[in-house]
Amino acid sequence: MADLSIEFAGIKSPNPFWLASGPLTNTGYQISKAFDEGWGGAVWKTIGEPVINVSARLASLDYGGRRMMGLNNIELISDRPLDDNLREIAEVKRRFPHRAVIVSMMFESNPQIWAEMVKRVQDTGADGIELNFGCPHGMSERGMGSIIGQVPEYAQTITRYAAEGSSLPVIVKLTPNVTDVRPPGKAAIQGGADALSLINTINSVMGVDIDSWMPIPQVDGRGSHGGYCGPAVKPIALHMLSSLYNDRAVRVPLCGIGGIETWRDVVEFMLLGAEAVQVCTAAMHYGFRIVKDLTQGLNDYLDQRGIAQVNQIVGKAATRVGDxxxxxxxxxxxxxxxxxxxxxxxxxxxxxxxxxxxxxxxxxxxxxxxxxxxxxxxxxxxxxxxxxxxxxxxxxxxxxxxxxxxxxxxxxxxxxxx
Ligand SMILES: Cc1cc2nc3c(=O)[nH]c(=O)nc-3n(C[C@H](O)[C@H](O)[C@H](O)COP(=O)(O)O)c2cc1C
CATH class of the missing domain: 3.30.70.20 (Alpha-Beta Plaits)
Structure with missing residues (x-):
């Protein structure tokens, strides 16, 4: 059996499969269950000043009989008290010392707040932090999320706020809502990022009910733009990933996210430069159990080719994608x-x-x-x-x-x- 273990920016994980920050990683209960099923790591639902959410929050693009080809959400960051999240992060890490526990963070652009929060996350024993510069809705209107990821100077500054006081690896999660993902990626590296992850969700309006003329999803008769993800976004994620991997100025590990559902998707992301991957929509759709297929499929793929270690395939197709x-x-x-x-x-x-x-x-x-x-x-x-x-x-x-x-x-x- 091939060795699937990885070390991503110093974070050890028994396999490259991590759950992405989202509804799946909202609580210690969920992440413990996911680890029991075999996920190598998880990125905690973004913590910040707790928000109040709306209802409904999700809508899907069904295509040709296939449910959830694309998923749109207008959910914000964690609406749970910060102390509850931090306590559960520590509990999960104690119970699963050999899994990767990454904490996604989003705070206002204030260096003192970042310094204090990074310290509190470090004290939980988590393995790394991920800065959410990606959510395109709600938080961006409040000066956070994709508004940071869209302006390289902001991305560099906020990364520095987090990285300066951090003994943990800092992963910056990039927004796809830009023309070229390289400038914000490189700015984050200049600010001290140890790794980059991409993509977060794509700004979108899901649709309109042509009978009621209501936007989809609607909150008591009104809608808003939201974040789009799921299988439909995979080509966009692959393009952005390979453009970063092929940029000589980007010499940090990359974590691939966006539309990953099967082990084949995982192989494609790795061949284009991802050292680890994160999954959200597919696990929301089919449950944590999909990690068993991912593991089996990736193992078989490597074994059939006589490849002993999964990191040997990283980037092997990337230079074939170019101008x-x-x-x-x-x-x-x-x-x-x-x-x-x-x-x-x-x-x-x-x-x-x-x-x-x-x-x-x-x-x-x-x-x-x-x-x-x-x-x-x-x-x-x-x-x-x-x-x-x-x-x-x-x-x-x-x-x-x-x-x-x-x-x-x-x-x-x-x-x-x-
Ligand atoms: C309902 C929902 C909530 C999400 N919340 C967060 C979040 O709190 N923080 C974050 O960084 N990304 C969040 N995401 C984005 C995912 O982590 C991921 O980047 C995106 O969904 C693309 O991956 P996928 O195609 O596998 O879903 C959320 C996605 C969904 C669907």
Whole structure:
């Protein structure tokens, strides 16, 4: 069996699976139960000056029969008394000395308050703190959360407030509600962050009931923007993660969050640079027990490849994700669609998609179930294979390999031979 244990910014954990700060990590009862089920770590629901919440707090995007493809929340940070949270953090850490207990924190921008609160969290015996610079709703209107994560100077300053008095590793949790996540990430590192985690939720309005004209979710007839997460946000998280990992100025461990549901998702996040991952929506949807599948799946994946330690896969695909200008241009590398007649069910979805949404290079043949691809006209865009309901029925096959050339190389060639 592969070794799944990690050491993330000095925090030891028996596996890379941590619960993300949220309703799952609100109490000692929940985190103890999650640890009993096998989670390696948990980030406590953000503590701060206790808030008052609203009801309802959640809404979901269901898609094609799939519940909770995306989840939106207008919940704030912990509404429990600070002393209760701190007491339970200490109890959990005593009971589970070998699991990672991280405390998410959010306070007003006052150095004395940060110094005092960091000290109180340290006294619980927790393993690390995570600064919540991410929540896009409610707290941001009060000068906290994503309003800090969106302005690099603020991110640097508040990180410094927390890091100066902290003997614990400081993880800064970044907001995706920015054009480029690198400047706030690097600012946090300059402020003293030992690690970064991302992403928090994406600012969103979930929808409107078209009969009542009420926003979704609604609080007695009114709605508000909230934070979006769940499987739908995974591509955004992967992009932001890889952009940080590939930035030479970012030399701290990264913790990947956003839409993780299966062990395959975990592998993808790790291949793009995450040393640990956090899960929220999937565990809210299916329960703490999903960690068993994550563990088994990741173990099997590593064993099948003869990889002894999970950290050996970290970042292994990241350098392959880069600038568009470094991709080979289509005269230098060309795919065409190949339809496997024996698997085709004759639904014609590929024909319709290509005809209306792509390059009109698929023809129907009278009396024949499978359409045919006019290879000379196919640009290899992938659309037909994406709409085809039969897995592997349409294969994208490389047909031309010219002299390798990217846009960047082309520009260099053209400018060096005027
Ligand atoms: C209902 C709810 C409450 C959340 N509360 C917090 C919070 O208190 N602090 C925090 O840093 N993130 C909070 N989050 C964000 C999650 O920790 C996580 O970053 C986000 O949901 C993306 O992960 P996921 O796609 O696995 O859910 C919350 C998310 C949800 C759904």
């Amino acid at each position: 568009w200008n470094d991709l080979r241009l289509s005269y230098s590398y060309q795919l065409v669609a190949h339809i496997h007649d024996d698997q085709c069910i004759g639904c014609n979805l590929c024909y319709v998609a290509c005809e209306d949404g792509a390059h009109q290079c698929i023809d129907r043949v009278p009396g024949q179930k499978a359409p045919i691809v006019r290879e000379a006209d196919c640009v290899g865009c992938n659309l037909c294979s994406l709409v085809c309901p039969v897995p592997d029925c349409i294969e994208m096959v490389p047909v031309e390999h010219g002299v390798p050339e990217t846009w960047r190389q082309r520009q260099e060639r053209l400018t060096s031979f005027p």
